[in-house]
Amino acid sequence: MAAPELITQEAVQEARPVKQAAGRSVRLSPGRGILRGLFRRRQSLRVLCYHGVIADELAGEPWVPDYFVTETQFREQMQTIQSFAEIVRLADIYRNDQTPNDTRTPRIAVTFDDVPACAFTHARPILKELGIPATFFVATGLLSSNRPAPAEMVHLLRLYPDIRQDAASPALNEVCRKPSTHKSLTIQTLQRILARVDRRLLSQAPREAIESLRLLSWSQLHTLVDEGHEVGGHTVDHAILSRQTEATREQQVARCLSDIQNQLGVDPVGFAYPNGGPGDFSQTDTTHLRAAGFKYAVTTIAGFCSAASSQFELPRVCIGMGHTPTRFMLEVSGLLDRRRRRQQGWN
Ligand SMILES: [Zn+2]
Incomplete structure (x- = not known):
């Protein structure tokens, strides 16, 4: 098992049953026995x-x-x-x-x-x-x-705006502006939007990313x-x-x-x-x-x-x-x- 690590009060508060005085960091290591x-x-x-x-x-x-x-x-x-x-x-x-x-x-x-x-x-x-x-x-x-999966393609297009510059449509810009937008679209609409930049993305995004x-x-x-x-x-x-x-x-x-x-x-x-x-x-x-x-x-x-x-x-x-x-x-x-x-x- 990994050595116990120092975690913040915030993380401890997430773990509800663990109660500690406010403002202090505590050493917490829920062991395998506790998990079991x-x-x-x-x-x-x-x-x-x-x-x-x-x-x-x-x-x-x-x-x-x-x-x-x-x-x-x-x-x-x-x-x-x-x-x-x-x-x-x-x-x-x-x-x-x-x-x-x-x-x-x-x-x-x-x-x-x-x-x-x-x-x-x-x-x-x-x-x-x-x-x-x-x-x-x-x-x-x-x-x-x-x-990549559609969500990752949108993420890459947001990160590297140069890739979409010439091919950008208002719909693509909107999808890139607000990350959750693509999740509200029908799959046909999302595919149509991404098809405009698909090839450029694959050739211009960092190779190790693709x-x-x-x-x-x-x-x-x-x-x-x-x-x-x-x-x-x-x-x-x-x-x-x-x-x-x-x-x-x-x-x-x-x-x-x-x-x-x-x-x-x-x-x-x-x-x-x-x-x-x-x-x-x-x-x-x-x-x-x-x-x-x-x-x-x-x-x-x-x-x-x-x-x-x-x-x-x-x-x-x-x-x-x-x-x-x-x-x-x-x-x-x-x-x-x-x-x-x-x-x-x-x-
Ligand atoms: Zn999935």
Whole structure:
């Protein structure tokens, strides 16, 4: 385990049960015994959500999203969870309409969304070395495109305005001005806006950014399946389902499943809602997922999965660059969940 680290009063206040006098920094190290105890009390399953895993030396680059982690962080985090929990594949629990059995053994599942190439380069060897199975949720229409996910493309266009200068449309400028704008658009509108600058972005953005952020190829995904990992759906075009027309919502789910079947020869059972927060999906999408043949779906709403959880609204907790060893432990233990849900407007 990492050495105890000095954390600020602010971080301690996030961890509600830990009370300290105001204005003082305290030494806090929630050990594995505490984590195990917290899991026992809840008797449930925790699902971690990752995106990219970046080379350590690139961590300070402005194009690296804060929801990526470094290779060193990822290794330490995997070693930490492996030291006190059983690491499970979600498909093994939900494939046969089972619910997570209440158990006294802490259980954790590791998942990746979007899956940029850097996760293949840096996370895959660590998972292999430690024998940890993971689930990779992919937007099937973007695989083998050699392009980053839409959110990363917008981020790069904001960072490097010269790239869009000559080709900028009012709509593109608006998307770049306000980062959350692109999340409110239909996928057809967003694709039309990005198509104007697509080629310029790929040729003019820093090479290491494109190499790290571009999404996986089908052949890399094949490799992950061969190594025992699970592949799940994440729509075709990374469409935030609630923003789409009814017909698009259904197509994005059904085609995503058939793409995976046709390309990989496996039947996916899991799905991750793009963005995955409150308001990003609804009962309509659950109906489409069931009809297509999916068995479970994960959100980005923090919490534990228990026998009482809806199988199509499983909670997850997102891990990013800001997770120091101590903060990671607090996050895994669930002590930050209430704050996370408040930030998302959940309660
Ligand atoms: Zn995503």
